[in-house]
Amino acid sequence: MPDAPYLLSAVGVAAAVTWALRALPFAVLAPLRSSPAVAYLNSHMPVGVLTILSVYALRDVTPRVPGRVWPTVLALAVTVGLHLWRRNLLLSVLGGTAAHVALVGTVFTG
Amino acid sequence: MRMTWSKGAAGVVTAVRDVGAVGLGAFPMGMAFGVLVVHSGLAWWWASLFSGLIYAGSLEFLLLSLVLVAAPLTTVAATAFFVNVRHVFYALSFPLDRITGRAGKAYGTFALSDEAWVVTTRTGAASWAGRRILGAQGVVHGYWAGGATLGALAGGLVPAGLGGLDFAVTALFVALALDALRARPELFTPLLALGCALFARFVVPGQLLLVAFALFTAGLLLRHAWRVRA
Structure with a gap:
């Protein structure tokens, strides 16, 4: 278990970087507003960053542990299906997580 | 009061x-x-x-x-x-x-x-x-x-x-x-990101996020530069 000083530093670093990203642009973004490269990054970043974060969240799923792969694949299908159907973020997250918890706890207990 | x-x-x-x-x-x-x-x-x-x-x-x-x-x-x-x-x-x-x-x-x-x-x-x-x-x-x-x-x-x-x-x-x-x-319905960007993430996942799993984000940003800027020239 990580110790308190380390955890506090991590919270401090994350909070400082986040606030800087939210506050500093008001001062420095004005001259960049017209930059086509910035506009291009702005419009293309979100989907890419979220794709990378999805892969990161799934990094420990390997075919060598089938008991982990199937609940994940099925829960992903539930999440994507719910989201395409209802477009409700909360519903998709809760539905997918509930499916995963149920599958891990019952069918794939190994 | x-x-x-x-x-x-x-x-x-x-x-x-x-x-x-x-x-x-x-x-x-x-x-x-x-x-x-x-x-x-x-x-x-x-x-x-x-x-x-x-x-x-x-x-x-x-x-x-x-x-x-x-x-x-x-x-x-x-x-x-x-x-x-x-x-x-x-x-x-x-x-x-x-x-x-x-x-x-x-x-x-x-x-x-x-x-x-x-x-x-x-x-x-x-x-x-x-x-x-x-x-x-x-x-x-x-x-x-x-x-x-x-x-x-x-x-x-x-x-x-x-x-x-x-x-x-x-x-x-x-x-x-x-x-x-x-x-933004377009497949190039998510596929580029997926490629960068999978590369990082298997080649440098300890630095997955850092390497994937850096590669992805570089890829986007290259593509932008290429499109501007073309």
């Missing part, structure tokens, strides 16, 4: 109404985060600290997984940067000029979360004065931190052996990616 109280209460009611369902969604998401915090073995008040001080939903979920493996602070900083760099662009539209005073501006930028940005830049919000903007931001902040605290306190009641709860993070990112894809 009574005057001030009723005025304050009316302000809160207005803020809650202004924020509506967009901000209210932060509450159950915060609860999920709180449950995950205590199930990771941390004390409940870490959930309040994370959600109150960092106040950036997806980063907090990620940070939790990072600190549990004692990731170096440089990785924490790089992750915070790449996950939240999108906020840089909120400065283009957030009405900070309507907020007066140092403290107000400081809180206005600190609490500029995705939901707060959506709420305060909607068409109906164009006439809001600074206090009303800050009130709405405070309510969203309260929903998130309150939800996280409540989830952490209630998390002890959820069976400790309940496996699979961490899937919430995966589901969150996948659903948000689908939303982003719907906003």
Whole structure:
């Protein structure tokens, strides 16, 4: 278990970087507003960053542990299906997580 | 005194109404985060600290997984940067000029979360004065931190052996990616990102996020330069 000083530093670093990203642009973004490269990054970043974060969240799923792969694949299908159907973020997250918890706890207990 | 109280209460009611369902969604998401915090073995008040001080939903979920493996602070900083760099662009539209005073501006930028940005830049919000903007931001902040605290306190009641709860993070990112894809239906960018992420996952698994983000940004800039020339 990580110790308190380390955890506090991590919270401090994350909070400082986040606030800087939210506050500093008001001062420095004005001259960049017209930059086509910035506009291009702005419009293309979100989907890419979220794709990378999805892969990161799934990094420990390997075919060598089938008991982990199937609940994940099925829960992903539930999440994507719910989201395409209802477009409700909360519903998709809760539905997918509930499916995963149920599958891990019952069918794939190994 | 009574005057001030009723005025304050009316302000809160207005803020809650202004924020509506967009901000209210932060509450159950915060609860999920709180449950995950205590199930990771941390004390409940870490959930309040994370959600109150960092106040950036997806980063907090990620940070939790990072600190549990004692990731170096440089990785924490790089992750915070790449996950939240999108906020840089909120400065283009957030009405900070309507907020007066140092403290107000400081809180206005600190609490500029995705939901707060959506709420305060909607068409109906164009006439809001600074206090009303800050009130709405405070309510969203309260929903998130309150939800996280409540989830952490209630998390002890959820069976400790309940496996699979961490899937919430995966589901969150996948659903948000689908939303982003719907906003800009084009396959090159997500495929480029997927390629970078898988490369990093198998070649440098210890630095997955850093390497994937760097490769992806470089790839986007190259593509932009190529398109400008062509």
